[in-house]
Amino acid sequence: xxxxxGRVFYLNSxxxxxxxxxxxxxxxxxARDITKEIKHLETIENLSNMYATxxxxxxxxxxxxxxxxxxxxxxxxxxxxxKFKVAYVALVDENNNLEIVAQNVQDNTYKPFxxxxxxQFSFLKDIDKNKVNxxxxxxxxxxxFKRVYIVNDTNIxxxxxxxxxxxxxxxxxxxxxxxxRKNKAIGVIVGxxxxxxxxxxxxxxxxxxxSLDLNYTLDSIEDNRWHNIIxxxxxxxxDFIGVLDKEFKLVYVNxxxxxxxxxxxxxxxxxHHSIFSSKTHTKEFSKLFYETLxxxxxxxxxxxxxxxxxxFFNAITTIIPYVEDNQVKYYIAVGKDITxxxxxxxxxxxxxxxxxxxxxxxxxxxxEFVDRFIKRAEIEKKIGAVVIINPVGFxxxxxxxxxxxxxxxxxxxxxxxxxxxxxxDILAKLESDKFALxxxxxxxxxxxxxxxxxxxNALSSPFDIDSKFISLSFNAGVSxxxxxxxxxxxxxxxxxxxxxxxxEKGEGALGFYRQEVEDSAKRKVSxxxxxxxxxxxxxxxxxxxxxxxxxxxxxxxxxxxxxxKKDGHxxxxxxxxxxxxxxxxxxxxxxxxxxxxxxxIARRKVKIPISINISPISFKQRHFVDTLISTIKSYxxxxxxxxxxxxxxxxIENIENFKKILYSIKSQNIKVALDDFGTGYSSLxxxxxxxFDYIKIDMSFIQKILFDSKARSIVETIISLSHKLNIxxxxxxxxxxxxxDLLKHLECDAxxxxxxxxxxxxxxxxxxxxx
Numbered sequence: 174x175x176x177x178x179g180r181v182f183y184l185n186s187x188x189x190x191x192x193x194x195x196x197x198x199x200x201x202x203x204a205r206d207i208t209k210e211i212k213h214l215e216t217i218e219n220l221s222n223m224y225a226t227x228x229x230x231x232x233x234x235x236x237x238x239x240x241x242x243x244x245x246x247x248x249x250x251x252x253x254x255x256k257f258k259v260a261y262v263a264l265v266d267e268n269n270n271l272e273i274v275a276q277n278v279q280d281n282t283y284k285p286f287x288x289x290x291x292x293q294f295s296f297l298k299d300i301d302k303n304k305v306n307x308x309x310x311x312x313x314x315x316x317x318f319k320r321v322y323i324v325n326d327t328n329i330x331x332x333x334x335x336x337x338x339x340x341x342x343x344x345x346x347x348x349x350x351x352x353x354r355k356n357k358a359i360g361v362i363v364g365x366x367x368x369x370x371x372x373x374x375x376x377x378x379x380x381x382x383x384s385l386d387l388n389y390t391l392d393s394i395e396d397n398r399w400h401n402i403i404x405x406x407x408x409x410x411x412d413f414i415g416v417l418d419k420e421f422k423l424v425y426v427n428x429x430x431x432x433x434x435x436x437x438x439x440x441x442x443x444x445h446h447s448i449f450s451s452k453t454h455t456k457e458f459s460k461l462f463y464e465t466l467x468x469x470x471x472x473x474x475x476x477x478x479x480x481x482x483x484x485f486f487n488a489i490t491t492i493i494p495y496v497e498d499n500q501v502k503y504y505i506a507v508g509k510d511i512t513x514x515x516x517x518x519x520x521x522x523x524x525x526x527x528x529x530x531x532x533x534x535x536x537x538x539x540x541e542f543v544d545r546f547i548k549r550a551e552i553e554k555k556i557g558a559v560v561i562i563n564p565v566g567f568x569x570x571x572x573x574x575x576x577x578x579x580x581x582x583x584x585x586x587x588x589x590x591x592x593x594x595x596x597x598d599i600l601a602k603l604e605s606d607k608f609a610l611x612x613x614x615x616x617x618x619x620x621x622x623x624x625x626x627x628x629x630n631a632l633s634s635p636f637d638i639d640s641k642f643i644s645l646s647f648n649a650g651v652s653x654x655x656x657x658x659x660x661x662x663x664x665x666x667x668x669x670x671x672x673x674x675x676x677e678k679g680e681g682a683l684g685f686y687r688q689e690v691e692d693s694a695k696r697k698v699s700x701x702x703x704x705x706x707x708x709x710x711x712x713x714x715x716x717x718x719x720x721x722x723x724x725x726x727x728x729x730x731x732x733x734x735x736x737x738k739k740d741g742h743x744x745x746x747x748x749x750x751x752x753x754x755x756x757x758x759x760x761x762x763x764x765x766x767x768x769x770x771x772x773x774i775a776r777r778k779v780k781i782p783i784s785i786n787i788s789p790i791s792f793k794q795r796h797f798v799d800t801l802i803s804t805i806k807s808y809x810x811x812x813x814x815x816x817x818x819x820x821x822x823x824x825i826e827n828i829e830n831f832k833k834i835l836y837s838i839k840s841q842n843i844k845v846a847l848d849d850f851g852t853g854y855s856s857l858x859x860x861x862x863x864x865f866d867y868i869k870i871d872m873s874f875i876q877k878i879l880f881d882s883k884a885r886s887i888v889e890t891i892i893s894l895s896h897k898l899n900i901x902x903x904x905x906x907x908x909x910x911x912x913x914d915l916l917k918h919l920e921c922d923a924x925x926x927x928x929x930x931x932x933x934x935x936x937x938x939x940x941x942x943x944x
Contacts, residue, residue, distance in 0.1 A: 230386060238394055261275065419504075534602070550613075586608065650685075651685045718732050771805060771808040824859075835863055845865055
């Protein structure tokens, strides 16, 4: 500015428009003389830039009321007007760690410095905070003491490792400005300049002014947010009002909450909303409650709450997510006590949905239970069964003993049925003398057969009714979800058809909607029983099929093959291995197999590698590798004598996880072979990623190798690629000399098949080793 006498003077001027009814009517000009403060050109420039920054920040805070937008624009102002090289905003998370939420740089050459800062903040998250003096860093200092801190020369300040990195980018001074909301430091603004000694007393005071203005604005935003939240709650017209934070902790309750629950505000603020929990709602209800709200949707239902003195009350409750910046910040809960209305509703509902004699759900209620299960089961891929149980000739009981005894007998049947099922299964009373069961979350379809047979056996015991012992026979009909139907009505109808079939078979019989399901279930139940017995009685045995070096024609290893010797007969693995995997019993059998193989390796004088086939299920066990290593050590054998044979399906779904497991196994010098290569996904690309020792070429290629040019090309490619990756190849199913000759020409390493030896029982294999 220029005075009347021509003298130049400097003013810090802030001009604020006065807006009335949307129009600018006047201006307020706030100015102070800063002429004496400007001593030389650089000071003028620096101070001028900072005043410009303060002015821009104030304009930003007047017009922008979104916190995230403020931070994003703030760092741009600091770069553009304060002429800093780097600026960022870091907020404190719930664990008191810093996370950068807004950033800006003068040009892209400074971006690596910001990446370094982020890495350091991430590193500081994972260390013991007590072992590091965080207060030597200005950002942490500002947050701790709620003050502006400056460093005028980063080279002489102990800011390891930030100082060395700052030096690389010629960043010589920095400042940190605390962000304070409601007297709590929630973060920090950091600016870095390439000028040493940039910050003097005047600039420091301007930084403090920026901090005060920002903090005032954040408090205003917070106050306005609460004003909106409470208004929204009041406008809903309910009795009680509560506000929860995003962790579902109470931050506000009105007087009605205190009056209804018996708690005072001090006892409630900061507590989780479960302080009111009656623990009467189902897991499904809780899951729906949290999933609805966290997805930003409004939740409305009747909730049973508990007061401070332990009494229950019902309230129709609506919980509304309060969203800012596309994120849920709070939940507004409004409700009305409807205990009396609820009691009346429950009486009506009971008469509508429950059998008056047994107090069990009726047909309509049962269908609703089944529908509810189906919705969950479709998502979670669960199996369920609907069972109808019907006493035979119940009408004769009424004729012989009268209806009073008949009613008591139905109650006794209901009570016994209730004691036979799991707590979460559903028992219902249909019309007349029929009962229905919903068996939830079955592991296998055949489990329904086991459960129903046990129920029919238990129901065959006499019922003591007024000292009269009455025996009844029962029939049962079963339909399965999802195999037979995927809706409640159809499942019940098909169970009705199944029980008609059961009645034709005779008293005490059960029927499935599909005969093949019944036959399959019976076979599987029988097989499961026999396999458990086989494990106990050690009916599983090992056969060994050797493999030989093609060039030297020398025995170099053998594959251990599982066999089941039952009643003097050898059962093919195709009959029981799939069932072992399906039921998880394969883990028990493989544990026995590994111990048996290692014990025999330990006592043999002639030691050769033995291959063990490992199922995909085993690799999913958390301690598989540790258990394997421990077993090898317990027998004190060379780990390289163990070869694990795996199928492609073992790792194709999660190759990265399998890679970690495989390298862990390889680090112990245990060998790994890829079995039946070529029959599955057969991607040659993963061979370079996974450190296999052997690839076993599937016999389907070997059998066609002499007359099918494509099969020969595939085998040749597998062998060539394997050798380049330092992987040995073993051809499976070699039965003819001409196949062996061609494999030798293609430079295959080893062969296995009937040309050399069929799978041998242990005695014959031991003799072969001695030979």
